[in-house]
Amino acid sequence: MATLRPGSAEEAGLSRSGLYRAVREGRLTRVARGIYLPADADVADWDWIEAATRRPNATICLASALAHHELTDEIPAALDIAIPRGSRTPASDGAIAWHQFDRATFDIGRKEIPIPGTDQTVWIYSPERSIADAFRLRGEVGYELAREALKEWLRRGGKPARLMEMASRLPRAQSPVLQALEALA
Structure with missing residues (x-):
């Protein structure tokens, strides 16, 4: 199901007032400020919808990406979303933690995935990028998150050479990743 916004309501055959009337009548559900879904839409993660709607280049990162890849048991309190450094951080209603990543490395390890039910x-970062980011931002996310994700990734057959190649492309990642790999070896 497609999201509706007041600016795109006409494309769906609704005026702005018709959009708001549909919300009052229960035909549309408000996902976040200015974002609506049909009331009969499939169940979906509203934070993912809000992030993707507010920023087309929004990328799931850090603990949220690690949780999606099933590399941590941690349940993030908020959806971790990366946007390019210098971008305006959107105002949001949901539990979204916006992180600004360097534009030069922003696209490394990204892939697009469907939002279930919509x-x-x-966008989401690969397991290797997410682990490298957790190590380079360990002061922000905690060292345990990075170490536990690395252990699980290795247990599942992750290739250290691929991880080191990814870490070498990111600032402040190569040394801590290498140290952790050596400690686990």
Whole structure:
């Protein structure tokens, strides 16, 4: 199901007032400020929808990406979303933690995935990028998150050479990743 916004209501055959009337009548559900879904839409993660709608380049990162890849048991309190450094951080209603990543490395390890229950997509970082980010931002996310994700990734057959190649492309990642790999060896 496609999201509706006041600016795109006409494309769906609704005026702005018709959009708000549909919300009052229960035909549309408010996902976040200015974002609506049909009331009969499939169940979906509203934070993912809000992030993808507010920022087309929004990328799931850090603990949220590690949780999606099933590399941590931690349940993030908020959806971790990366946007390019210098971008305006959107105001949001949901539990979204916006992180600004360097534009030069922003696209490394990204892929687009569908948002379950919708026809929208959102970007997410690969397991290798997410682990490298957790190590380089360990002061922000905690060292345990990075170490436990690395252990699980290795247990599942992750290739250290691929991880080191990813870490070498990111600032402040190569040394802590290498140290952790050596400690686990």
